[in-house]
Amino acid sequence: MNWLHSLDWGAIALNGLTLVGKLLIAFIAFYIARAIGRRIIAQSFLKMKNTKNISSGRSHTLEKLATNVLSYVLIFILVTFIAEMFGLSPSALIAGAGVVGLAIGFGAQGLVSDVVTGFFLLLEKQIDVGDYVTVAALDGIVEEVGLRTTQIRGFDGTLYFIPNRNITDVHNHSRGNMRALVDVSIPFEDNMDETIKLIQDACADLGDVTELIKEGPDVVGVEDLSSSLVTIRVIAKTENMHQWTVERQIRKVIKQAMDEHKQSIEEETPGDEEN
Incomplete structure (x- = not known):
């Protein structure tokens, strides 16, 4: 037990408080950056909607997608910063994640199909937020179009999360009279x-x-x-x-x-x- 007395508890407490303070600052910076980023995205798409005559549904769809991408980027930066605080090498984590991701990728063909299908749904403007559609044998109003799933609100109030790979036929009832x-x-x-x-x-x-x-x-x-x-x-x-x-x-x-x-x-x- 003599080794306990040999420890510099003051330094340990100081380092602990410093670490907690850095973590708090990191999370506060994360939420502030996310709030500012969302506001900038919202204002940018509002301006784009007014100047380039983009439909409300299309603007809302792209705005949600941009907001999700922003959140993913900020989370990655936050995790990298926390890793550096604990003495972990971000490059080593990225390399390890790449190896793990490659291994998972062989068994995640469905996820890849979701992303590819979602990309073309957005690129070809097949559906937008607010459209009344029939997809995957379901009728409802589109609430969100993502790269992995599409959210549709049924007329009974049920919210359906449909993997994009299941969307083989799109019947859009909101284009024209x-x-x-x-x-x-x-x-x-x-x-x-x-x-x-x-x-x-x-x-x-x-x-x-x-x-x-x-x-x-x-x-x-x-x-x-x-x-x-x-x-x-x-x-x-x-x-x-x-x-x-x-x-x-x-x-x-x-x-x-x-x-x-x-x-x-x-x-x-x-x-x-x-x-």
């Missing part, structure tokens, strides 16, 4: 010409009062026949992501028009009988 489609079933014995004119008039009035409809609505005609019902199809072109709203509005005005028509017939019937 969309189609609203409504099928109306009426009794087989009803007058087709009269009913189609009634529906068309109601839809024309709707198209005049809502800006969500870009073209139509138009009655295509009879879509299907059954033993007791006739199906009439109505289509319209709408602003993107508003096709469901327009479909609900079309159903509403058709129902109101049919109710009014039915009521007018019922009101006229007693008079006809009296005459």
